[in-house]
Amino acid sequence: MDRQAKIRTAIIGYGRSGSTLHADAIEKLDDFELTHVCDIDEEARNKAAQRFQCKTYDDYRQMIKENDIDLVVIVTRSDQHCEMTCDCLAAGKNVLVTKPWAVDAHQAEKMIAAAGDSGKLLLPWLPARWGGDLLRLRELVKSGVIGKVFQVRRCQYLFSVRYDWQTQKKYGGGYLLNWGPHLIDQPIQLVGSPVKSVYAEMRQIINPGDVEDVFYAVMKTEDDVVIISENNIAAPKLPNWVIQGDAGTIFAEGNKIEIHKIIPDKPNDRGGYGESFKIEVSVDEKSLDNSINWSNLYGDALDIYCNIAGAIRGIHQYYVTLDSALNLTRVMDAVRLSNEKGQVIYLR
DSSP states (O other), rough: OOTTTTTTEEOOOOOOHHIIIIIHHHHHOOOOEEEEEOOOOOHHHHHHHHHHOOOOOOEEEEHHSSOOOOOEEOOOOOHHHHHHHHHHTTTOOOOOOOSSSSSHHHHHHHEEEEEEHOOOEEEEEEEEEOOHHHHHHHHHEEEEEEETTTEEEEEEEEEOOOOOOGGGGGOOSSSHHHHHHTTHHHHHHTTTOOOEEEEEEEEEOSSSSSSSSEEEEEEEEEEOOOEEEEESOOOTTTTTTEEEEEEEEEEEEEEEEEEEEEEEEOOSSTOOOOOOOOEEEEEEGGOOOTSSSOTTTOOOOOHHHHHHHHHHHHHHSSSSOHHHHHHHHHHHHHHHHHHHHSOOEEEE
């Protein structure tokens, strides 16, 4: 497309995320123009029309058939993503689809095939890959400050109850699909090695409905790094990250990062044993620097939409590749299967 022209954008699903996280970024960036909104709720349509002076629809198929649209942003229930995405791609539209982009690998593969047939871009929304904690932790690990990493733990603890469609299996609900794109994907991206095996447990504790609100997954990568991803019911006090290396440990809670560097005493002879060691504890000041946008732990929508604009204009590739998004979906499928069978699932 013309690199000077605005990207004509439509949102399907003008609810909490569609009207804030996505619409706010589209509204602020000169690259985009929000021209259409589709929602089954009349009040949502009226709000969108008043805010953007855009055309509104209650039927997305009619919207994509009648209008020239460069990008469709799908922010609906998880069970609707595959069908809507394939329809929009077939209509010649680029598609950004919110997390989880697909409920399972079968749907993801169907969507990838539809993108290939259409020649249009399919853009999975995985905002935590832009997360400030992940970006800084990657720098620290690469620096070698804690030596060779052998285990990464990524956790989120909540004590909230929800009563929406996210508690229903038939709608693609559950905390694995909701939080897995953050808690499972981020450590995989940090380690940079494919997952080869998964053992997992999932439970329903305090939420209504018929899906899990707790998941615990132990994964091993091809480089034999152990990844533990956990979403659990607890007061939020424990660290969100624990990264263990052979020379120290990194703890992160929010955007505060502590580095515990271990300096062991050396035994004087071959039969000796170094029982004492020194721990150097430091707070990573760079992570607290307000001039750097580390506080967006699940990504800055403005940064992500800038990347999307460049991809649509053909300037560069989208940061999230389809292969990496598909691999994440396969890992989450393995988490679910491991819980069902009570055994380790091997992916490779």
